[in-house]
Amino acid sequence: MDRPLQRHACEVAFGDTDASGWMHFPNVFRYVEAAEHVFLRSHGLELYDFDQGGWPRAHVECDYKKPLRAGDRLEVRLALEKLGGSSLHWIFEIWKADELAASGKMVTVRVDAHGKPRPIEDSLREILTQ
Secondary structure: OOOOEEEEEEEHHHEEOOOOOOOHHHHHHHHHHHHHHHHHHHHHOOEEEEEOEEEOEEEEEEEEEEOOEEOOHHHOOOOOOEEOOOOOEEEEEEEEEEEEEEEEEEEEEEEOOOOOOOOOOOOHHHHHHO
């Protein structure tokens, strides 16, 4: 990934692993979501507001390359692949030291308080395309 919008350092929590000691596969999205939240909050954006709406997931996918274990130190790299009328198409990579452990995509949709798609404001487009 050439230019991630967000780099997020974290450590695999014991509670995110299964009986094998490896991270249970859906938990990788928790770490990606944490990176997304750090990015949005750092730009003053609310993840969800009962009056304004939020950013639910419409699609997620992940390719797993290396096992992740409790205590592994990771870096999540998050970038914007495509900016739609009301959607953000994220790509992500999860690195363990100098090895790519997982990569994937996530689509989020800007919705109003009733769950209906709403256009992404010009001010937000400016932040996302810098």
